[in-house]
Amino acid sequence: MDTVVPGGSVVQLDLSPGEIVRTIETNDCWIVLPIHHAPAYRELYDALLNEIRPHLPASQGAIVVRQAVFFLATGGSTTPAHIDLEHGLLLHLRGGKEVRVGAFPDAATAQQKIERMHFGEHRNLAEEPRDAQRFELRPGDGVHMPAFTPHVVHTTGGQVSLSLTIGLKTEATMRESAVHRAKRPSAAGRQAPLAGRQPSI
């Protein structure tokens, strides 16, 4: 699978989530399985959040939105370059995984993509993350993917991989999202001032 999908459209199999999970060994897919509303995982989820909370920098403020998803993938499959609007704490559980976390090519590209995503555009990027740090994950390893930061995830070793990702929107990420929402790009493509560099009003 490609590491970038500029148009944002990822090929989807015509299978139910249950069928994708049952055939994950061979279907060359990845699937996200949210568990934050599942009572069976409540205790695990609460315990993880309680462990994470004291380590958040004070500048992030309170946790506003909490999510948790299992991420299941066929060996060799790739989640293309994309950004998320929340902080991600990926805890790897099974198989091998390579995560590359990098940067946008420049500040203007970052601003345009992040703003468009706040107005409904898909999360996938037209380019690989620049100057990416590469993390080889084995079961028991974890990696932090900061909000609004380009990353690519590849399942290595030919074995089905399973990860648990905790997603957090904090007061800081919500504030940044509010600034981006207030700066809708003009139809003529003119750039609004960069978020955080100049007063927004």
Ligand SMILES: [Fe+2]
């Ligand atoms: Fe992600």
